[in-house]
Amino acid sequence: MEVISLGFWDLGMAAVLVFVLALLSLALSLGLEWKILLFGCRMTVQLLIIGVVLRYLFADGSLLMVVLMSTVMLLAAGREVLARQNIRIKGFTGYAIGTGAMFVSSFSVSLIALIVIIRVDPWYTPQYAVPLLGMLLGNTMTGIALALDHLTDRLRREQGVVEQRLLLGQTWKQASMEIRRSCMRTGMIPIINSMAAAGLVSLPGMMTGQILGGTPPIEAVKYQILIIFLIAAGTGFGVICAIWLSGHYLFDKRHRLCLEKLG
Amino acid sequence: MISKQSISTLKFQQSGSIRLEVEGLKFLDNGPYSFDIKKKECVGVSGKSGIGKTQLLRAITDLIPHSGQLLFDGARCSTFAAPVWRSKVTMIPAESFWWYETVEDHFPLKQKKQSIVEQCESVGFADDVLGWQVGRLSTGEKQRLALIRGLSNTPSVLLLDEPCSALDEYHTKLIESLVLQYIQDKRSSVLWVSHDPDQLQRVADREFSLLKNDLVEKRK
Incomplete structure (x- = not known):
């Protein structure tokens, strides 16, 4: 079976769920909304960077x-x-x-x-x-x-x-x-x-x-x-x-x- | 069981040689303090609240960093492993802590159960006290049992930090008798911290007043 390639729109829809969670945190006064958003963004950037790094690393070896x-x-x-x-x-x-x-x-x-x-x-x-x-x-x-x-x-x-x-x-x-x-x-x-x-x-x-x-x-x-x-x-x-x-x-x-x- | 000897009779059967010597003891912002306690002697210490009485006892048991000399029968504190030192020079804090479910779990296994029960009875407990749950003990009961627990190591020097602060007059007298009897039986020495001048008058051979940087002997 071929792997279905994910586009940015697909990832964006998943991100909406996290955004909804942040809103819920705000509504329930959990105090986690900024952490959820910040660490969500941080994770995205980190994984995108590691994707590039791994491609270079696998090629170099x-x-x-x-x-x-x-x-x-x-x-x-x-x-x-x-x-x-x-x-x-x-x-x-x-x-x-x-x-x-x-x-x-x-x-x-x-x-x-x-x-x-x-x-x-x-x-x-x-x-x-x-x-x-x-x-x-x-x-x-x-x-x-x-x-x-x-x-x-x-x-x-x-x-x-x-x-x-x-x-x-x-x-x-x-x-x-x-x-x-x-x-x-x-x-x-x-x-x-x-x-x-x-x-x-x-x-x-x-x-x-x-x-x-x-x-x-x-x-x-x-x-x-x-x-x-x-x-x-x-x-x-x-x-x-x-x-x-x-x-x-x-x-x-x-x-x-x-x-x-x-x- | 404690004999019926009166406290005053028990008090004046002391010998002379020095058991614990404190020379230039400094800790935190306190000191230097110098004094000694002889064998079979009870030394009383009083002082303002917060002056450092408890910390003095903690320093003598080597529980907090300090400078100066601590000598037990002439041997320096540093020549003993810390747990050995604290078995010889044992402090009973004013507030006792318990970590197992029953009273019995807190006593060393090697200790004969019967003698512990007898000591417990001598300070007003029933003979089934070792089976009691710690959670049902009152503050005063904990305080009395903490003393028995400390004595079960048979320390040569006992450092008592307000051992009767949670007790009524009746139980206070029982504790005083027990400690003075212990001094006689085991030839041990006691440093007794108390806010109660009458109590120190009853139990202590010598009395000191603790100041921030000095220990002043009171005239009896």
């Missing part, structure tokens, strides 16, 4: 360009993680923790997938490497942002409990154990839920795209299963890493809770 592209994606994801937190870790460290956790999880899982599982040659073939990393970063970013937001919020709200436990001679790990576990669960729940719903409730985007592009459904399904496994592992590793790093940063060597490090 060099390792240097793939690394450059991956770095830009990682740094942008790190900024997004920070932006999604109400209470942030101050300074560059807050950015570094989110970005570092995503680097460790998304990049390592992507490399394993490219070299060991898919075995594409060369391993940095941009048609595989860039979309794979993009999907991993997108999901890991959401998980890490949720987990970190939950952590900073709970540590501030439950300072009394944590310090009470420290005063009773517990280590910082014991005193914050339940909070850190809860944050890890919060970060991982979305991907676990999406695994439960995949195929039954929702048809994941990549699979749908491949089917629309003419790939046989069974082949598309296999790729989707692979991607969901990778996303689940990447998100889980990233969330655990981010909470581990934040815990070590927000408590000092004398097992004190350092809330002054939060903005």
Whole structure:
């Protein structure tokens, strides 16, 4: 089946739906109307740019360009993680923790997938490497942002409990154990839920795209299963890493809770 | 159970050697403070609201950054891991916090249940208190149980931050007796912060008045 090409008029009609949503937000005083419009426009511009960039990248195919592209994606994801937190870790460290956790999880899982599982040659073939990393970063970013937001919020709200436990001679790990576990669960729940719903409730985007592009459904399904496994592992590793790093940063060597490090 | 000895009898059985030594302690905008607490001694501290009494206790437990020296039996605070230090020098805050469902969950497993129950009974609780839900406890009940929880670590130095602020006269006397009995039984030392001069008169061997940059000993 040929892919039906979409014109600007088609996209414009979909955009009208978002505009209606913004009007509803205004009518219901949700305060989200400007965000809906701004981020809708931003998404459109970003995707149009990435379309052009990918066309150049696929044609070029060099390792240097793939690394450059991956770095830009990682740094942008790190900024997004920070932006999604109400209470942030101050300074560059807050950015570094989110970005570092995503680097460790998304990049390592992507490399394993490219070299060991898919075995594409060369391993940095941009048609595989860039979309794979993009999907991993997108999901890991959401998980890490949720987990970190939950952590900073709970540590501030439950300072009394944590310090009470420290005063009773517990280590910082014991005193914050339940909070850190809860944050890890919060970060991982979305991907676990999406695994439960995949195929039954929702048809994941990549699979749908491949089917629309003419790939046989069974082949598309296999790729989707692979991607969901990778996303689940990447998100889980990233969330655990981010909470581990934040815990070590927000408590000092004398097992004190350092809330002054939060903005 | 607490013996029937009167508070005044319990109070004056102290020995001499120094348990906790504080030298030039500075924290936030406060200090420097220097004083010591001997074994089996109860030292009272009073001062204006907001002057830094609670922060003084938090600094001594190493919960906030500070400068100056803290010595336990002559050994510096920094030579102990922080959790070990806080097990030896334990602070009981005025407001207690609870994080599990039942009272029992908050006590260390190694602690003998019977002795905890006995301590609870000595401050006016029924013998089934460990099974109580934390949600049903009043502020005063929490305050009394928080003291028992702190004592279950058998600290050598106990830092009490207004431990009777939510209690009536009857329960206040029970707490005073329990603490003074503990001092005698465990040869421990207590730093007792209170706004009540009569209470400090009853329990403390020495009394200090806390100022922003000084700790003045009161003449008895």
